[in-house]
Amino acid sequence: LPLLSQAILDGNQKEGNRTLQLKATVLLDAWVDPYTQMAQNTNYALMHGMISAQEKQQLDEKYQHNLPAINAAIQEKCGLYMTNIAQLADPDFSPIYDYLNRADVRAALHIPSTQPLTVNWSQQVSTNYQSGVNDSYLPAVEKLLEQKLQIMVISGLNDAKDCNFLGTQAWLNKLSCKAAKDFHQAETEQWKLQPDGAVLGFTQNGGQLSWTKVLNAGHMAVRDQPAIIMLLKQLIGF
Template sequence: MAKASSFPMRVFLVLSLVVLSRAAVDFASMVESNFPSVQAEKFIRGLNLSPKEDVNVVEGGAAPLLSEAPTGKKIVEKRISFPNLIGEGEVGFAVEDLGHHAGYYNIEHSYAAKMFYFFFESRNSKKDPVVIWLTGGPGCSSELAIFYENGPFSIANNMSLVWNKFGWDKAFFTEHPELAENDFYITGESYAGHYIPAFASRVHKGNKNKEGIHINFKGFAIGNGLTDPALQYKAYPDYALENGIITNAQFNKISKAVPVCEMAIKLCGTDGTVSCMASYYVCNGIFNSIMSAAGTINYYDIRKECEGSLCYDFSNMEKFLNINAVRESLGVGKIDFVSCSPTVYQAMLVDWMRNLEAGIPALLEDGIQMLIYAGEYDLICNWLGNSRWVHAMEWSGQKEFVSSPEIAFEVDGTEAGVLKTHGPLSFLKVHNAGHMVPMDQPKAALEMLKRWTQGKLSDATAEESNPEKLVAEF
């Protein structure tokens, strides 16, 4: 995803799929469509992480990237410079100094599909970690994270860009071979709780099988994700009751649907597409019943009211990315940008209820670090459901993790969350945050990432620091 200020982290952003959303879909028309039963698996298999062909780097200019990619090229990329960029001390930087890139990755085994990405270089050490960020949806754009969470800048109402002092920036490994030895981390939120475990398994498998360039894969982090639907949907009534969203009578009524949901999910795991579609509608009846009782509550942050289709106003982002000068700078031609695609959302519903926790234990056994973090006020991917699947996961360190004490996660001497950790597994409940932790608690999120990638997440306290010191010491 993206990131800001002088934080010396390299970020390779894939704009694919974003915020877990609550869209209404006509089931009858969906069944008539052709849903590949293994879409997610095909996507992962088709993603050649270490392309052997040469890449095509476009040297400046406003020529659309799509028209620059010759046949057989895996990647086409160009350095970019956003128009209307203003901010503290950053004015006057040349594009070469900023190291901002935009590009397309050609997806194999598809009908000429391409994946757009941003890549923001570190402004400090060449040894800084490489971090990829994926948002959820399914079917939304990771630009939501770039401009509203942990990207290098945010969008002002006058369509100018303002530097984000808590951004996560400051690659492909064939395009940028100088990064191949850097530590590599996969991060994201929401429905990326499905993508990230699959992506992590594929990278680790490629390394073990000596496929292409070795990637120095160290760990993955999921924020307020959907990973194990059976346990997470069961937690909905409990979370809603504990937070006063529903009454005891409503809780008793809604909870009767939980066993039916659990059975539907089991059938999804064994019986393919139709059962997975059925489980989506059966189980989301639980969530929809809670929302009927909740009224206009924002299910991404129960402290707020829901406004618009995504419960937040992200309209500035769509306006900005559809400005002609911005599209020319990115080299995307006349393609219109949309925050979320209903077409992609619907096509991925067959994958919704699949359990992606299944492949995680093998990664932990091989020493791959995993951080699950969750803002405490998110309903749709709440901390309670995430905590339950993390604690229930069977691996060699399960008993030790379960019995580990909770410790305060402190930032500037104040408790910013509650942490539990053992070996490669960590779970962090973040205070005063909803679904989008880097947006609600940007400084705590940056501190979390810094400590985690440095192996210091369990440090009980952190030295009080201003933003400049925080990014400088990373």
């Protein structure tokens, strides 16, 4: 998403190109600075009682030179569903398939109607990205902020994968531009849909850069907590 956002901004500057009005980028449990994020996996597991302090030390020592394997090792030890530690499996994707296969939706997205969508993952896309899957795109995020693009980061607090909220906090802490400094100084506030409603999560809003941590949500946070859509509507203004 940072790369796509930059491509749009660059394209807008080229003479003769059609201008696309990009208002914001939403990074949802995002893979931004992989080694910084993977280094927090055992901290997340320890803080949630999934492993002991001794097991954390053993895992850190064993996988210090092989961080990409550490999440699977934690999962093997604790036996939890790491995408959302409060669930047993993925939510049902059929409502999403039904929506994306609707004739009006496919027409709006310029997708031929002959081949229905039946899967949520592409081997071809995975293969294309495999060589750089652990590259850091932190500089790309920093550059977008310097270009005044609004960025909203969202984390599901039940996400125990490599994109858990502790890893997200770690890469956010490495940002140093003006927007990031404003974000670092912002206080954490309760996120509610109504002033007297239940707390759904916590927000830290620096204006241009914000971060929302969502209760009862995992890696696919919008599926687990659809109220996130209200945040996006507010951000994008529709």
